[in-house]
Amino acid sequence: MDKRKGTLFFKNKPSIFKTFSIVGPKEKQSKLGKYYDMALDDDKFDESTYEKAECKMLSTAVSKVIKKSNLKKDEIDLIISGDLLNQIISANFMARDFDVPFLGVYSACSTITESLILGASFINSNNFNNVVCAAGSHYATAERQYRYPLELGAIRPPQSQWTATGAGAYLLKPFIKGYPIITSATIGKVVDFGVLDANNMGAAMAPAAASTLKNHFLATNTTPKDYDLILTGDLGALGSRLVKHLMDKSGYDIFNHVDSGELIYNLDEEDFQGGSGAGCGTVVMASYIYPKLLNGEFKRVLFSATGALLSTVSSQQGESIPGISHAVCLECNL
Amino acid sequence: MTGKNNQNYNEEYLNYVKEIAPKTKHLKTLWHAFWVGGVICLIGQFIRYSFMYWFNLYGDQLAGATSMVLIFLASFLTGIGVYDRIGKYAGGGSIVPITGFANSIVSPAMEFKSEGYIYGLAAKMFVIAGPIIVFGVIGSVCTGLIYYILNLFSLI
Numbered sequence: 001m002d003k004r005k006g007t008l009f010f011k012n013k014p015s016i017f018k019t020f021s022i023v024g025p026k027e028k029q030s031k032l033g034k035y036y037d038m039a040l041d042d043d044k045f046d047e048s049t050y051e052k053a054e055c056k057m058l059s060t061a062v063s064k065v066i067k068k069s070n071l072k073k074d075e076i077d078l079i080i081s082g083d084l085l086n087q088i089i090s091a092n093f094m095a096r097d098f099d100v101p102f103l104g105v106y107s108a109c110s111t112i113t114e115s116l117i118l119g120a121s122f123i124n125s126n127n128f129n130n131v132v133c134a135a136g137s138h139y140a141t142a143e144r145q146y147r148y149p150l151e152l153g154a155i156r157p158p159q160s161q162w163t164a165t166g167a168g169a170y171l172l173k174p175f176i177k178g179y180p181i182i183t184s185a186t187i188g189k190v191v192d193f194g195v196l197d198a199n200n201m202g203a204a205m206a207p208a209a210a211s212t213l214k215n216h217f218l219a220t221n222t223t224p225k226d227y228d229l230i231l232t233g234d235l236g237a238l239g240s241r242l243v244k245h246l247m248d249k250s251g252y253d254i255f256n257h258v259d260s261g262e263l264i265y266n267l268d269e270e271d272f273q274g275g276s277g278a279g280c281g282t283v284v285m286a287s288y289i290y291p292k293l294l295n296g297e298f299k300r301v302l303f304s305a306t307g308a309l310l311s312t313v314s315s316q317q318g319e320s321i322p323g324i325s326h327a328v329c330l331e332c333n334l
Numbered sequence: 335m336t337g338k339n340n341q342n343y344n345e346e347y348l349n350y351v352k353e354i355a356p357k358t359k360h361l362k363t364l365w366h367a368f369w370v371g372g373v374i375c376l377i378g379q380f381i382r383y384s385f386m387y388w389f390n391l392y393g394d395q396l397a398g399a400t401s402m403v404l405i406f407l408a409s410f411l412t413g414i415g416v417y418d419r420i421g422k423y424a425g426g427g428s429i430v431p432i433t434g435f436a437n438s439i440v441s442p443a444m445e446f447k448s449e450g451y452i453y454g455l456a457a458k459m460f461v462i463a464g465p466i467i468v469f470g471v472i473g474s475v476c477t478g479l480i481y482y483i484l485n486l487f488s489l490i
Contacts (some may be wrong), residue, residue, distance in 0.1 A: 049448040144445055151417065153422065157358065158357070159357040193344040
């Protein structure tokens with residue numbers, strides 16, 4: 001088998017020009033709270049429903065990143081976006097506001113890296129000049145779609161995670177000196193080790209993350225040492241231990257691994273294993289890691305967002321939870 | 335078809351997950367459930383005695399009035415966003431009494447109100463309580479039948 005299968009190398013160096021992130025009140029109070037571009041005090045964002053709020057968050061992120069880049073809406077060639085809701089309504093309805101060509105993608109919580117891979121490919125092929133990649137999630141909408149009503153007095157099991165309320169957008173451009181570039185990417189495979197517990201998404205996604213990281217190291221001839229940071233999407237504390245274990249078994253010591261889900265909240269009783277959701281990795285990357293790439297603190301970061309590809313129907317029918325993880329390698333040479 | 339048949343199914347990994355996954359602290363959660371559930375029942379008993387002393391209610395009327403007050407209180411607490419916090423602490427302690435039943439009906443009703451009063455609120459109201467009602471009714475019918483048959487042979 002070709003060991004470079006699924007790995008892309010972007011010779012024309014698509015750059016991430018600007019990012020924008022917006023988070024909910026709970027994320028604002030956490031230790032990363034001060035880094036986000038915008039934080040809401042009201043998680044309904046002055047809308048009548050949470051679904052509308054999620055859509056508005058995505059659309060705010062996209063319009064603000066366009067504004068930040070000193071561009072106008074009609075200069076944007078393509079928006080690629082996705083979210084967690086059925087029929088990705090937040091992303092689709094967000095695109096309604098823009099009158100810009102739009103690709104809706106779904107890859108659960110790894111939606112952002114899937115969008116970045118697609119966006120980088122379009123820029124790399126010289127087809128487009130300005131591409132916006134965005135993803136978001138909302139605690140209240142995810143909770144209602146996947147679990148129970150918010151006011152139901154039920155206990156969360158200790159292995160569960162907390163869906164992050166947040167949306168982030170990245171504006172991709174052809175090579176610009178001094179900005180982080182996407183040099184390579186690995187498209188993940190759907191991996192299912194047979195985890196049945198829908199509350200334990202870290203365990204369901206860890207094998208996918210391990211598989212993608214391994215494939216990326218093989219294809220690019222690198223080892224974890226070559227990266228300043230390996231950032232996964234939303235494995236949480238338990239999932240992080242599992243991915244370390246799996247990588248150890250394959251002979252890679254990922255000592256520089258950090259998980260967005262662990263970073264996004266001050267881990268306490270209520271959030272248990274940490275954050276999850278399409279917005280989780282998106283905002284941590286956009287507002288915490290990206291600036292560190294920009295100021296030279298990190299030279300090379302591997303960002304592998306992870307997604308659990310379950311639905312309520314599949315879980316109720318007794319299906320196990322497949323996971324997927326797409327990785328992008330970001331580099332910044334000042 | 336479940337994950338068991340898929341080519342990546344990994345027993346060893348699943349065992350490892352089970353081994354390192356955090357366990358529910360049973361003693362602690364049982365204690366929480368015990369004392370909160372007990373307090374809810376104590377309140378119920380207090381309401382019951384109050385109705386007996388001050389309103390001279392007895393039998394079915396008394397049971398009905400007591401339940402109504404408890405259901406009202408639980409629905410009210412759900413509405414102002416307090417009951418789910420009690421539930422997070424007490425677990426089964428606040429689910430098992432009739433107040434938990436009220437919470438399981440009011441919370442989806444609030445949640446799905448955004449889809450309208452008919453297809454949202456009214457249709458989704460019994461999403462969680464529905465199975466309880468179904469199996470409650472089936473259970474009581476079965477008990478009744480057994481009781482009837484035993485009576486027929488004058489065993490009780």
